Amino acid sequence: MAKPVPAVRVADLHVALGGSPIIHGVSFDVAKGEMLTLMGGNGSGKTTAVRAILGIIPILSGTIEIGGVPAADAPKERLGYVPQRISAAGGVSVSALEVVMSGLLHDRHLLPPRGGRARALDALDSVGLADLARQDVSTLSGGQQQRVLIARAMVRQPDLLFLDEPLAGVDLPSQEVFATVLTSVKERGATVVIVLHEVGPLAPLIDRAVVLERGHIVHVGAPPHPHGVHALPGHDHVHPHDDDPTRSASDHPTLGISV
């Protein structure tokens, strides 16, 4: 029986930034419907790997396939991406609705489809921001901005979703929204690649972890638990937040996630 085509295949990937090698021969597959986390400390190359898979940065060598075809040729209609934070580059006010509507554009649609506005409003509603659709995103809190980015990715109803440290610096209500969205994505059978510093409250959703250290894979399998990458041998830096009673994710370790 033929082996099923993985949703994502990365083989012998090498990436350099500004002449400095960041990823050294990394290979891994992500099965369809799987929720895989890319973990590692700062500078381990996890964000770089995602950006390379998405074609945002060039690769030195290696193979990246999405759905069995080279990533550059793969249709992007049902591919979602949530970056770490909203683009701060703009000099003009941008409403939340406009940001989400930009998620409806892809390689086959340079204009929003008919009914796009309603879809974008629905996506904002699903992250609890329907009331703020016409608000300038720069005036929203960090957590609300992150929810706008999640809505932008979800408006495509993605079959393959990439998220880059979606919980970093995010308030508790936004974490709860995020957990709900991710649960529904998993129930829908979508494939998810999520970059995390530690699995934390998302542990029940994660199927497998790929842990990177200085651009090399050092662990593939069950996510290091309960403190994520911090539990790995050799990971010896200090974690001042471990004893911080005010830390929201520690107060709500699972955010109501059940699988």
Next chain:
Amino acid sequence: MDLLADPLMQRALLVALLVGVTSPVVGTYLVQRRMALLGDGIGHVALAGVAAGWLAGSAANLAQRDVLALPGAVVFAIAAAVTIERLREKGTSPADVAMAILFYGGIALGVLLIGLAGGTSSNLLGYLFGSISTVTWPDVWLSVALSLLILAVGLGLKHSLFAITHDQDFAVSSGLPVRVLNLVVAVLAAVTITVAMRVVGVLLVSGLMILPVAISQQISRSFTRTMTLAMGIGAVLCVIGLTTTYYYDLQPGALIIVLGVAVFAVTAGIRGVATRRANRASLDAIHG
């Protein structure tokens, strides 16, 4: 209304109106990308194109030696815009350095070429500061055609152009033709500058692209509203500025820009006061 009966003013008003409406369209994309000074860089190279047009006209012994000035400006401006975009994309030179090279290279080349064409630097003055009173009907029709092109592309592709100027990484991950769309913005900027050059001149052309956006930005909370309002503000500034110079002996381009700066100062001041009042009201509500 004497001025509307004057054919010269009819032509000038039509061009000013077109320039006022179209310039902020591209200006909004440039401000969004924080490349507000791109217009200046391209404008300076367009001046070299004007001089190259004169040189070509002289070499061909044309009766009207500056007839190729505007086409020359269009070609040079597009070449400059594409060069800047490629430099930005490749990161070969920092954006400000690339812009400075174009600023000085464009002006210097323009002065040299106009000399070779047998003219003097004073022949370039009309292009440096605008010369709307010399606009001919062929100029008007060329301006109409180019303005319609700018509006069709700049508004027709608004969603895609917004996507690449707002978050290029996301646009790349979505498979949008980012490189092509970036070039579209650059070429639109170049065409806008050559059209607006006759009204305000290359030294002030960036002001006409950016000031209406900056004013609109004081009031608007969305990209579309900012662009739409800026188009209206640009049109009103150009028409009022030009109309005023019909009655008073003032330079139209300079007056339009000074009016824009004044309106910006007033709207920014009003916004500042309104924000302070709102903050005070919030504080009062918190403390009862």
